[in-house]
Amino acid sequence: MKTFIHKLGIILFFFNALLVCAQNGGFAKKDLKSEGFYNKIEETKSGNWKDVLTDYMQASFKGLTSENKSFQFKANIFSLRSKVDSTLLIDYNYASKRETFYRNFQIQIGLNLDNDYKFKGFNYGFDWAIINKRDTTVASLARKEYESGENFEKLSSALIFALQKYRNVATPENYQKIEKLAKASIEKQYYLPIDNLPEDFKKILLEEQDGIDAQKFLDTFQDELGKLKRQPLLTVGFHSNFQKDSKFLDEFDANLIYLQGLKSKKGSKLEIDFRNQFKAKDSITTSVIKRKEFSSQLGLNISIWETKEKSIVELKPNFEYKRIVSGIMTDEKNDQFLANADLRIRILKNLWVPLILKYDIKNNNLFGFLNVSFNFDAMKKE
Numbered sequence: 001m002k003t004f005i006h007k008l009g010i011i012l013f014f015f016n017a018l019l020v021c022a023q024n025g026g027f028a029k030k031d032l033k034s035e036g037f038y039n040k041i042e043e044t045k046s047g048n049w050k051d052v053l054t055d056y057m058q059a060s061f062k063g064l065t066s067e068n069k070s071f072q073f074k075a076n077i078f079s080l081r082s083k084v085d086s087t088l089l090i091d092y093n094y095a096s097k098r099e100t101f102y103r104n105f106q107i108q109i110g111l112n113l114d115n116d117y118k119f120k121g122f123n124y125g126f127d128w129a130i131i132n133k134r135d136t137t138v139a140s141l142a143r144k145e146y147e148s149g150e151n152f153e154k155l156s157s158a159l160i161f162a163l164q165k166y167r168n169v170a171t172p173e174n175y176q177k178i179e180k181l182a183k184a185s186i187e188k189q190y191y192l193p194i195d196n197l198p199e200d201f202k203k204i205l206l207e208e209q210d211g212i213d214a215q216k217f218l219d220t221f222q223d224e225l226g227k228l229k230r231q232p233l234l235t236v237g238f239h240s241n242f243q244k245d246s247k248f249l250d251e252f253d254a255n256l257i258y259l260q261g262l263k264s265k266k267g268s269k270l271e272i273d274f275r276n277q278f279k280a281k282d283s284i285t286t287s288v289i290k291r292k293e294f295s296s297q298l299g300l301n302i303s304i305w306e307t308k309e310k311s312i313v314e315l316k317p318n319f320e321y322k323r324i325v326s327g328i329m330t331d332e333k334n335d336q337f338l339a340n341a342d343l344r345i346r347i348l349k350n351l352w353v354p355l356i357l358k359y360d361i362k363n364n365n366l367f368g369f370l371n372v373s374f375n376f377d378a379m380k381k382e
Contacts, residue, residue: 044134046269046311047344047352048301050375052257053106053129053235060373070123072110078102086184104129110243125239125296162205174198229269230261253279259301269303269311273318281327291327295320299340316342320358337361350375 050058057075078099084087088099105128112121137274167175178201240252255277262270275297282290299318303311320338328334339361344354 017241029094032229044309045164046271046303047314047354047373048271048273048302048316048348049233049259051344051354051373052259052354053104053127053132053233054375055135058373059376062369062371064370064372066148066369067115069113069115069117070110071113072108074106074108076103076106081322087375091303103135104132108239112243121241121243123239127237128232128233129235131232131234134228134233152290162201164210165204165208166201167215167304170198170201174201200302226263230263232259232261233259250282251280253277262300269301269306269314271301273297273299274303292325293322294325297321297340299342301342310346314342314344316340316344318342333362336363350377 010328021108030212045055051060054074055078056079057073060072062070062072078088081102106126108123108125108127110123111119112123114120163178166178170178178198215355235257237255237257238252238257240249243250255275258272258274260272260274264274275295277295277297279293279295280291281293297318297320299316301314301316303314305311305313318340320340322336322338324332324334337360339359340355340356341359343348344352346352352373352375354371354373355372358369359365360367
């Protein structure tokens with residue numbers, strides 16, 4: 001009996017999509033502000049993924065140890081729209097097809113700074129996720145098109161009916177205790193403390209769950225969640241800098257980034273990271289672009305330390321090839337091979353510190369770049 005009840009706690013932890021109890025003891029799906037929904041999306045994504053395409057909004061400092069520093073703010077259009085219309089943060093609105101483009105189109109604005117942190121210009125751009133199945137798949141896991149969604153609907157309904165029955169027989173103190181624990185597990189993302197529940201409620205709950213296979217649900221959900229973590233991301237982007245003494249589009253880059261999850265025996269996050277970039281720069285501020293570069297980078301992002309499915313430390317070894325198409329300088333080689341390593345550490349819940357090391361194989365030069373990024377939450381505690 002305890003084992004079965006404990007499984008229900010796991011179910012609540014994974015989905016956190018139970019309906020919020022209304023004042024009269026009932027439940028109303030239309031009132032769901034889906035904090036658990038967003039948290040489940042976040043848990044499937046690495047810090048590396050979030051730097052490519054933010055879930056909501058992100059502020060970052062780039063190149064803190066270099067001569068060219070910048071501050072950047074990124075946000076998808078959906079996040080800006082939700083500031084005006086908060087009902088977009090309800091799960092079924094978020095997952096609707098009409099919001100797909102807004103979730104996957106990201107804009108960027110920022111400031112460029114010199115070595116003394118003095119203003120030297122602006123940066124701006126956009127990224128568009130042509131392929132991004134992960135967030136929409138999360139939205140569907142608790143729905144009927146997935147087998148786990150069918151089972152979850154039965155289990156969540158059983159819990160709702162059990163609570164409604166229990167309210168008629170329980171003391172106000174016991175009922176409020178269960179209600180508080182259930183709400184806390186949804187809002188704060190932890191296991192429902194089943195052992196603290198009164199025995200009379202457990203009996204009612206088991207009666208409501210008669211014939212429901214919780215183990216089948218858990219097995220199916222774990223399989224579907226594993227497939228979800230391996231969903232791909234393909235983005236194209238355009239970015240530019242506008243300096244104080246330059247002309248429009250004197251410097252810009254266009255890029256294509258592909259991330260693909262891999263299956264891991266230990267269940268940790270592994271991502272193939274493939275990036276291509278074309279850069280153009282006019283160093284003498286005329287209308288003719290003088291320098292063009294192409295670079296291609298292939299690596300594997302590894303989550304080497306995780307807690308509760310969230311990445312804490314990530315390492316991305318990668319190799320990079322650069323080619324100067326035009327505008328080569330004196331004593332400069334037109335191609336360059338680099339062996340790189342990106343170390344990304346989560347300092348706080350939403351604060352990451354990425355350290356990027358680049359080693360020039362031919363010239364034996366080592367470069368280091370320190371960044372800081374902060375990801376904003378869509379859901380804030382009231």
